[in-house]
Amino acid sequence: MNVKEQTIIHLTGNRMKTTDQEIYIVGKIDEPLILILENVLSYIECDALVDLAKNRMERAKIGKSHVVSDIRTSSSMFFDEGENELIQRIETRGSELLNIPVSHAEPLQILHYKSGEQYQPHYDYFTSGNVVNNRICSLVMYLNDVDEGGETYFPSLHFSVTPKKGSAVYFEYFYNDYHLNELTLHGGNPVAVGGKWVATQWMRRQSHRQI
Numbered sequence: 196m197n198v199k200e201q202t203i204i205h206l207t208g209n210r211m212k213t214t215d216q217e218i219y220i221v222g223k224i225d226e227p228l229i230l231i232l233e234n235v236l237s238y239i240e241c242d243a244l245v246d247l248a249k250n251r252m253e254r255a256k257i258g259k260s261h262v263v264s265d266i267r268t269s270s271s272m273f274f275d276e277g278e279n280e281l282i283q284r285i286e287t288r289g290s291e292l293l294n295i296p297v298s299h300a301e302p303l304q305i306l307h308y309k310s311g312e313q314y315q316p317h318y319d320y321f322t323s324g325n326v327v328n329n330r331i332c333s334l335v336m337y338l339n340d341v342d343e344g345g346e347t348y349f350p351s352l353h354f355s356v357t358p359k360k361g362s363a364v365y366f367e368y369f370y371n372d373y374h375l376n377e378l379t380l381h382g383g384n385p386v387a388v389g390g391k392w393v394a395t396q397w398m399r400r401q402s403h404r405q406i
């Protein structure tokens with residue numbers, strides 16, 4: 196018999212409550228665990244994140260070498276850890292939702308795709324040999340509705356998620372079975388009409404912040 200591996204998030208019911216938000220689970224894949232979540236951010240929070248990020252965007256850099264790459268044609272920025280009340284609130288909510296201490300959180304990343312821009316399929320975890328404190332899960336939060344295109348796409352699962360303002364897709368890749376981690380290959384489909392803004396929260400296996 197095949198026994199299902201432990202996941203990071205343990206679900207009890209169709210809602211997840213944090214101190215200040217009630218989040219709805221509206222879709223799920225079991226293995227690897229992928230959740231579609233609604234009401235992760237309020238509209239006001241989405242707009243505020245975009246406003247704060249707007250003037251701080253630069254062309255996206257990929258991975259450790261930080262070389263500008265065509266793998267991702269969007270632009271990006273990172274907020275500083277807990278840099279203001281809004282960022283603190285969102286980091287705390289993410290940590291409560293995922294049940295992982297905020298010290299494991301990477302700085303919140305904002306991505307902006309203009310029409311035609313995309314993010315080719317990739318893994319969020321680092322694949323080079325000796326990573327000691329790798330990423331274990333991702334929460335990709337949508338900050339606006341996209342008119343056409345811009346889905347988060349999981350090619351190995353033939354599954355895509357349509358961006359919806361305030362909603363998010365969560366996935367984890369902390370499995371012993373490497374094949375399950377590899378199934379989290381994902382990308383951002385080209386935005387056909389309009390633009391797309393996302394906020395990505397990655398969590399590390401161990402504490403990442405110097406506090």
Ligand SMILES: O=C(O)CCC(=O)C(=O)O
Nearest residue numbers: 335346347382383393395
């Ligand atoms: O834009 C998306 O839908 C995916 C973003 C993503 O894969 C990431 O931030 O690592």
Ligand SMILES: [Fe+2]
Nearest residue numbers: 317318319381
């Ligand atoms: Fe990603």
